[in-house]
Amino acid sequence: MDAMAKQMGTTEAGTNSINDITPILNKETGKDAYRSVEISAPKADDKQTDTLRTDIVKAVDEGHAVVANIAGTATDTDGNTHSFEGGHYISVVGYRDNGNTVTIADSANPNQASYRMNVDNLADWIATRGYTS
Numbered sequence: 001m002d003a004m005a006k007q008m009g010t011t012e013a014g015t016n017s018i019n020d021i022t023p024i025l026n027k028e029t030g031k032d033a034y035r036s037v038e039i040s041a042p043k044a045d046d047k048q049t050d051t052l053r054t055d056i057v058k059a060v061d062e063g064h065a066v067v068a069n070i071a072g073t074a075t076d077t078d079g080n081t082h083s084f085e086g087g088h089y090i091s092v093v094g095y096r097d098n099g100n101t102v103t104i105a106d107s108a109n110p111n112q113a114s115y116r117m118n119v120d121n122l123a124d125w126i127a128t129r130g131y132t133s
Contacts, residue, residue, distance in 0.1 A: 018069045018130035025067070025132060033064060038130035044123035052126070053099040053119045055133035056092050065105070066092040069129035074122065076115040077101060087129065
């Protein structure tokens with residue numbers, strides 16, 4: 001992890017962009033399995049959400065996670081809020097309901113290390129940032 005973080009330019013302030021993570025994941029896995037996708041608008045549109053859903057299903061079915069750069073506040077399916085105004089990275093590690101509900105692994109809080117979220121909420125949480133799948 002430390003070696004990968006160094007290659008990504010990660011500091012105590014974090015990692016700048018999803019585009020810093022994608023090439024390192026490809027290098028570490030030995031194949032071009034990952035690609036960066038940006039959602040630059042303040043809210044994801046239907047097409048961006050559909051693409052995210054498809055990318056999550058494909059990635060998980062192929063045995064790897066989606067890494068998402070998120071910012072702001074989102075609510076999970078249990079009604080808990082997760083707030084990272086300055087930004088944060090999470091991993092999407094599973095799905096159900098054809099990708100409409102996703103499972104998130106999050107290192108920020110050991111008491112909420114895994115939770116589920118509607119993919120529409122996740123897409124808006126990623127908005128202004130991006131993900132790698």
